[in-house]
Amino acid sequence: MLTTAAQIIVRIRAERELSMSSLAVLAGVPTSTISRIESGQIEPTLGMIRRIALGAGYHLHLQYYDLFSGRLEDDAAQVRAADGTGEGDGDEARGR
Numbered sequence: 001m002l003t004t005a006a007q008i009i010v011r012i013r014a015e016r017e018l019s020m021s022s023l024a025v026l027a028g029v030p031t032s033t034i035s036r037i038e039s040g041q042i043e044p045t046l047g048m049i050r051r052i053a054l055g056a057g058y059h060l061h062l063q064y065y066d067l068f069s070g071r072l073e074d075d076a077a078q079v080r081a082a083d084g085t086g087e088g089d090g091d092e093a094r095g096r
Contacts, residue, residue: 012056027055
């Protein structure tokens with residue numbers, strides 16, 4: 001099941017009963033960013049989705065399917081290092 005960034009943001013707003021502007025304030029982003037994500041005009045980075053989710057009181061947890069190994073992967077440390085939020089150094093998260 002694929003979930004788009006727009007679906008994630010719409011669901012967050014619906015569950016928290018937030019307007020676009022209220023969510024934008026909580027996440028520290030412009031209201032236009034929320035609107036553009038929801039309308040599919042832009043695809044946000046994982047870092048941006050995480051920031052919006054945290055603003056609404058959610059923790060973003062990512063799982064992905066590895067096409068090469070055929071396994072469902074669940075590695076939050078690498079997601080944090082790669083999402084551009086500055087939390088952790090990518091080399092440290094990968095043990096280098």
